[in-house]
Amino acid sequence: MRTDIFARLDREPEPPKIEIPRMSRTRTALFGGTLAFYVAIVVAVLVSSSLVILDWKIMLFRPYQQWPDLHPFLDYFVVLGQRGPTAVMIAAWLGWRSWRQHTLRPLLTLGAALLALNVTVGAVKLGLGRLGPHYATRIGSAELFAGGDIFPSGHTANAVVTWGILAYLATTPRARRYLSIMSALVALGVGATTVYLGTHWLSDVLLGWAAGLLILLALPWAEPLIGRAEYTILAVRERWRERRRRVLVAPVPVGVPRTPAPVSADAETAANAEEQPCDHVGAGHGGRPGAGRGAGQLTAAQPRQHAVRSERTPVTPAGSRRPPRSRPLTGG
Template sequence: MRTDDKLDQMEERPTDRVQPPPMTATRLWLFGGTLAVYLAIVIGVLTTSWLVTLDWQVMFFRPYKQWPEIHAFLDYFVVLGQRGPTAVAVAAWLGWRCWRQRNLHPLLVLGASLLLLNMTVGAAKIGMGRLGPHYATTVGASEMGLGGDIFPSGHTANAVVTWGVLAYIATTPLRRRILSVIAALGALGVGMTTVYLGTHWVSDVVLGWAAGLLVLLAMPWLEPGITWVEDRLMGIILRLWLRLRPDSLRGPLPVGMPAPAFSRQRPASEGDVLVRETIGAGTVGRTAPGRPQDGWPHHATRPYAIRSERSPAAPTGSRRPPHADRVPRTIPLSPTSGRGRNTTG
């Protein structure tokens, strides 16, 4: 593929890519219902309701002692909710998609979702300060405000967001449904694994599911900002590419459009025309020697001459070089000439 074709793909986003889900009325209702569940769980734990009683009952049950044979497997399975490994794996996959689509949208969606997740879940963890099952001090207490950082469950919320982003930016509705089911099952498994290992209360996991779902449902509100950042970053990338390969982008500049000066740009001379480069949200101009408005160099037009007026391709006359002993032939030979040279005998 030529450089020009690659740059065209970088400059123009694919038109067949399915846009992310918009903020419809259904999503608004889901967002409101999930937020209500989130607040209800927080209030239930703060008031030491039946949720706290359930947390202590499961903790005393000690699932990791009831089924020890699956402990080794679940130690590895819970990594699917750990922020570092999952973010690297998903970022590698989305980076390859960015290269194929020639845009930064998939990676920027992942970055925005993780940033929102860290801000919301991190603030809730620090603000409520709940201790985990292994560090509980008073039986039957909510263990809130004691300096902990497990409420809501970060593993669970991260599993919902990281794997849910793949469904959010899926290219077809069918893939979006399939990936949504896979992400939901994965987040459910990670949350229950933390309860099995005794690192989280049941209410931590339920609140983590709600926190992650709120981030995914709020992503359409972040799309304008993501698009704005993407345009600026693509502009920077194309500007850097243009400085390295100044002859890669071509196109006519509209009449009256000023051209910003580039560093190391030679002064314009007679016959130069202005060539524009559309980069992201801005326009960059430069001069190119001898290029007309179509952006491609060619020779000046010349009048067309008919065949009789053209100069001959070869000189006229005989191509045989002159000889000193040869007599010029002025009389054509007779048909019998050449058969016998001696006429006197």
């Protein structure tokens, strides 16, 4: 009897239908406000406003030199914002959720969020081309269109999306509240850590927070597409299973004539020799049965007479080994 956790999960009933978030008025208002904040940050950097001056003040302050004891810990903490490690961890958890809830929605939602994040953030990064604090060339400059790729902060935006997706997919209000607090703290911590390490300007982090929040707020608009994708994937899986089931249970045809294998001339001769009577002897041995048969046929009713060993003539494929009798030579 199985007693492991998978056996217990197999016996549990299918969970109830999960409520899918909708684009409510509150969510729409938050999306609009976040989008306005996003645009304001971009414009403030483009015109080199006081926000750019604040960026330079923090950069010249060099927080990593003011509090060097925090450096080893924050070097590891900032990994929570890297796309590769966090995507693997969150995908593993959501994969278990998908299996547990009998639905592909958690994994598909994560995939849609990461795709939208890469497209939107990557386009702005390459379009503005801002250099980071360690590569700045002129004090007070916004360092735009210089071939960089740090505006907005990818670490910050990724932390908002990958950890915030847990709160978005929560099934109870209590779990959603706790996961929202946890994801907000992680996203704030990762953004502040990049400023401490000097890898991002403060404005980069502000724009990263806004970019990630826009993705989370816009996810309900993608729910119909996610539902159609799940339906298509499950339908393809069922068709594949049905095709495989037909192949496994297909009956084996009975009574199909088999083509006889080609038989060589030697094999056919040997088979015919086995079917003939064993008392067949060649002509020329007088006094033996069958010596006077016309066509080499011998009736089966005649008894076979065995010769003694001294009278037998050894026969080989080349003929008899006994030399023919010859007349004695006489001298003369």
